[in-house]
Amino acid sequence: MINRVAIFGAGQRARELKRLLAIDGIALDYFVVDREYVTGSHFDKTPLISTEEFLDITTPENTALFLGVGMPKMNRIRERLFELFHSHGYEFSTYISPHATVLTKDIGEGNTIFAGVNIAPGVVIGDANHFEMGTIISHDCCIGDFNFFAPGCALCGDIKIGNGNFIGANSTLRNSITIEDYVLVGAGAYVDKDLSTGRVIVPQRSHILEDKTSEYFINK
Numbered sequence: 001m002i003n004r005v006a007i008f009g010a011g012q013r014a015r016e017l018k019r020l021l022a023i024d025g026i027a028l029d030y031f032v033v034d035r036e037y038v039t040g041s042h043f044d045k046t047p048l049i050s051t052e053e054f055l056d057i058t059t060p061e062n063t064a065l066f067l068g069v070g071m072p073k074m075n076r077i078r079e080r081l082f083e084l085f086h087s088h089g090y091e092f093s094t095y096i097s098p099h100a101t102v103l104t105k106d107i108g109e110g111n112t113i114f115a116g117v118n119i120a121p122g123v124v125i126g127d128a129n130h131f132e133m134g135t136i137i138s139h140d141c142c143i144g145d146f147n148f149f150a151p152g153c154a155l156c157g158d159i160k161i162g163n164g165n166f167i168g169a170n171s172t173l174r175n176s177i178t179i180e181d182y183v184l185v186g187a188g189a190y191v192d193k194d195l196s197t198g199r200v201i202v203p204q205r206s207h208i209l210e211d212k213t214s215e216y217f218i219n220k
């Protein structure tokens with residue numbers, strides 16, 4: 001029986017997940033981090049413990065463990081943690097905000113799906129992916145493991161996403177393309193072609209009008 005709730009991580013994403021759980025009426029017992037990141041007894045007023053302590057005081061049967069780490073090191077940290085906790089017999093729980101619209105049941109373990117996400121029926125989702133607010137995953141997309149979807153990114157239909165990719169905020173991925181592994185899509189990019197492993201795609205940068213301030217537009 002589950003009587004402990006823990007989040008791995010003690011950063012912005014972990015805190016956000018704690019807030020979402022609280023809205024759902026779920027109280028958090030621990031934030032868990034690698035030993036060198038235990039900087040005090042608490043984080044955000046919740047006990048902060050090391051992985052070793054966590055493994056000592058919980059069991060896989062009595063604990064719901066969520067993955068609250070974002071995209072540092074191009075998602076490799078989440079990949080490492082997933083394997084580490086699996087080796088100790090733990091599965092990560094999947095969190096789906098009741099304020100998300102998730103119409104597929106084909107979802108693996110350890111995913112975090114924040115409020116305002118829309119996922120179409122028929123979409124297939126692997127393990128340990130993170131979906132920020134406003135992500136749209138349209139029909140027939142197939143998503144692997146350890147990917148990070150930033151706020152407002154939109155995947156048109158029939159897209160294949162491999163593992164460990166970062167899909168930046170407000171980017172748009174055209175229908176029927178394939179993104180292999182560890183691709184970085186910059187915020188605001190429009191992706192209309194397949195991307196092989198490790199590619200980086202960015203949009204044109206916005207530029208500052210050096211000869212104007214907003215005063216210029218007051219009387220325009």
Ligand SMILES: CC(C)(COP(=O)(O)OP(=O)(O)OC[C@H]1O[C@@H](n2cnc3c(N)ncnc32)[C@H](O)[C@@H]1OP(=O)(O)O)[C@@H](O)C(=O)NCCC(=O)NCCS
Pocket residue numbers: 132150151167168169170185186187188202203204205
């Ligand atoms: C693409 C991105 C990762 C670049 O990161 P950054 O910290 O701005 O990196 P830098 O400005 O140091 O740029 C690194 C290199 O890429 C180049 N570059 C980055 N963005 C570029 C762009 N839009 N156009 C041309 N070159 C670009 C830089 O010129 C630089 O090249 P150099 O090292 O040869 O000088 C960033 O713009 C981005 O899109 N981040 C995602 C934001 C997001 O979605 N956050 C959601 C979090 S929940």
